[in-house]
Amino acid sequence: MDELADLTEELVAIPSHEDETAAGDAIEAWLRAETDARVERDAVGNVLAYKYDPTDGADGPADTLALVGHHDVVPPADRQTTGEGITGEYVVERRDGRIYGRGAADMKGAVAACMLAFRDAEPPAGRELAFASFVGEEIGGTGARHAIDEGFDPDRAVVAEGSTGYSKPGVTDVVVAHKGRRASTLVARGEAAHASEPELGVNAIYRASDAIDIVRELDKPEATVFGETVSGSLAVTIVEGGETWNVIPERCEVTIDERTVPGDRADLGRVAEAVEGVEWEVEQDLPPMGCEDDAFAEATLTVARAVHDELGLDAPEHVIKPHATDAGWLAVAGTECLVCGASESGEAHTDTESVGIDVLDRCYRIYKGVGERAF
Template identity: 30%
Template sequence: MTAEELLERLVGFPTVAGTSNFDLMDFVADYLRDLGAQVHVLPGPEGDRQNLFATLGDPTVPGYILSGHVDVVPAGEPEWKADPFVLRREGDRLIGRGACDMKGFDAAVLAALPALAQMPLRAPIHIALSYDEELGCQGVPHMLAKLPDLCAPPLGCIVGEPSGMVPVLAHKGKAALRLIARGVAAHSSRPDLGTNAIHALIPALMQARDLAEELAQGACDARFTPPHSSLQIGVIEGGQALNIVPEQAEARIEARAIAGVDPRALLAPLTQTAGIEAEWLASYPALALAADHPLAELAAQLSGSTPLGAVSYGTEAGLFQQAGIPAIICGPGDIARAHRPEEYITRAELAAAQAMVEALGRVVSAA
């Protein structure tokens, strides 16, 4: 199957984050087994989602991972011109939810595997497909925990998030936190008989605002935009009606951390607010790969592009690095098209990603 045909199949599976991906993973597993790959389907604790790890070559030899996620964000925007889960072609554009972020890379990798299967690979090439990346990289940690039983310590990992096929050395880390205040409902004419949960939440919100201002004046890394860590209150919910004292209120807050800063540590003071419950929603570390690292040099060779210092969006690459696996970002498409209606990737971008994967096969075959 061509990369375009594979992308059509992948887009056709509506694998919205937080929902089952069994049908897509079954399709990919069968495709990989037909090529002679060793395939491990790794169920997640949720029960209806799974990761997949597959290997071409000898898994006892250190090799390289090609990493992608198969979940997508919802596609409920009214601006879609047709069913977002049916790939549509307009000129060179291949349009559909996930076409750019990041089923395009997944399809390119799968399309390259028949050629790789015919190469005398001296080092293995692994395919790592994860779930629920869009919910804060929740799936891949379960796969990373099993990796020591599946292969020798890898030499590196290429995460194919859309980067215009330019290798990216660093990205910010992220943590997300839910704060919950509980009160007692009452009629608003008798607030003395109730406890206002929204009022109880205000001190934590003010503290979050103050922390955000401190971060804007704090440590900087000029590779990022903005160059400092950041914190923002993204969602506030609470109350039923104006004439009811609200019995519950919550806020969801996120922090983005420059390399070298623990994103959870930025939010940790909020978890100590008196009378407030705190629940961690997600977190992943920043990525920081040295420009002279062999993986950076390899990615430059494979892509034909000089590595970029950093991007401000986050990926699973930081988690691979945290697990002791050097990681870099390099994938087709533009991140500006992600999470938007009429999301697309071009045929040329798809072809460039497939060419990069096949080039990796030639490099490890000549090693």
């Protein structure tokens, strides 16, 4: 456990909100020093590693299981750096069994657990074990998308994002599905006129209002994964239109936050078709994830339950995560994914971000156990 805590502190101390290079350097150097794996660093800074023992006589691995994380973080708060604003070194503290610092929970602690599990696990015959720490997760999964485009395609992956405290406090659950996020804008266009003669123009705000009425009536995305209902959501979050009080507005923008689910999305295209002068634009589309490999999901939960039982903890469950992760990009590319990690709800991105050392150890045991288990 000391090695895991020390490695977590080392990674957390390295600033990586603007440039992930130094953090990637540390991960790469550790993997080269501590393992005999094939270690790669791609053009955008992702760190990838693979190990496979061909002693079974096969020409190549029958399947690949990846342990996946990311080493970029969101900008730190003032209290999380030694300098002014976000320009200083990161502050890392260990107290009361927890490690405090930007990225401790999201997700350098889990990356450290993956690194140790990757080193220590002895995969079954025919299994290639992979490790990946991506850049750019916090800005839309740019690193994961690049790796996928360059051929990163494991059969299965455990993505080490937070899953602790979902079914009950103090338990690290196994996420079988998570929501995605589609950010859209409805742009309503009209014709300007003086407000004293509104009939001479076309009010873009009125057109936007008609569009909003349709959005409110659309069915929300919904799916079922492992018998659990995954419900999405749809909400207008920003309306911007008009320039001054006495001019009929010629443009109005409506921002929509949609949480998507595996296999279903709201029919927003219908809005633009129904209202004259309204166009629909997609700004961001982070895909959802839903695992369809029952054997993988059940085996991982069995490992997680065995670890919890050994530690005298309540049993984890299969759960649904509300937040998008890099698992969505991997799932779209054909990888069967699960999410399991140390971060608790409400820890990530806060100015008091921290992670429990005992939970990191628990995750290490789960990752190692899954790496060694046949499916």
